[in-house]
Amino acid sequence: MTIEYAWRCPFTNDEVNRLHAEGFEHEVDAYDWWGQVNRHSLGWVCARAGDLALVGFVNVAWDGGSHAFVLDTLVAAAARRAGIGARLVSVAAGHARAAGCEWLHVDFEDHLRGFYLESCGFTETNAGLIRLDG
Numbered sequence: 001m002t003i004e005y006a007w008r009c010p011f012t013n014d015e016v017n018r019l020h021a022e023g024f025e026h027e028v029d030a031y032d033w034w035g036q037v038n039r040h041s042l043g044w045v046c047a048r049a050g051d052l053a054l055v056g057f058v059n060v061a062w063d064g065g066s067h068a069f070v071l072d073t074l075v076a077a078a079a080r081r082a083g084i085g086a087r088l089v090s091v092a093a094g095h096a097r098a099a100g101c102e103w104l105h106v107d108f109e110d111h112l113r114g115f116y117l118e119s120c121g122f123t124e125t126n127a128g129l130i131r132l133d134g
């Protein structure tokens with residue numbers, strides 16, 4: 001399957017809402033991803049298959065300076081374990097570097113250590129998190 005990867009590419013909210021619902025196992029909602037990423041992100045990467053279906057997405061948030069943050073790495077269930085997720089992150093890292101960022105951050109659950117640390121090239125660091133809505 002040929003996959004095209006594109007930075008700051010067009011997408012519909014419905015496409016990303018469906019990927020997000022599948023990836024994080026919730027009902028499809030009506031979130032305005034297009035408005036969100038255009039207002040707040042350094043960029044995002046879409047992966048599209050030959051039939052143009054959206055099979056992958058990653059959002060690259062940033063601080064307006066040297067730090068970028070990978071959020072919502074998503075690959076359609078039917079397209080997983082074919083290298084698409086790692087390539088999405090690699091394309092995102094390349095564009096963040098080209099935009100002048102010095103650091104790319106991510107956090108993740110234990111079962112994704114192999115994905116982020118071995119396949120995507122992140123190194124381990126101390127990090128912290130406070131849940132603000134609970």
Ligand SMILES: CC(C)(COP(=O)(O)OP(=O)(O)OC[C@H]1O[C@@H](n2cnc3c(N)ncnc32)[C@H](O)[C@@H]1OP(=O)(O)O)[C@@H](O)C(=O)NCCC(=O)NCCS
Pocket residue numbers: 022023024072073074075076079080081082083084085086087107108109111112114115116119
């Ligand atoms: C995480 C995710 C984006 C990975 O996408 P992917 O295209 O399947 O990843 P890749 O094919 O590039 O994986 C490369 C390697 O990472 C590791 N890996 C990938 N997904 C993994 C998983 N779910 N569990 C354990 N290891 C995993 C494997 O070593 C894999 O190599 P292999 O297939 O040769 O064993 C995808 O599983 C997904 O969308 N998950 C649901 C949403 C989610 O949890 N996103 C992450 C938020 S932090």
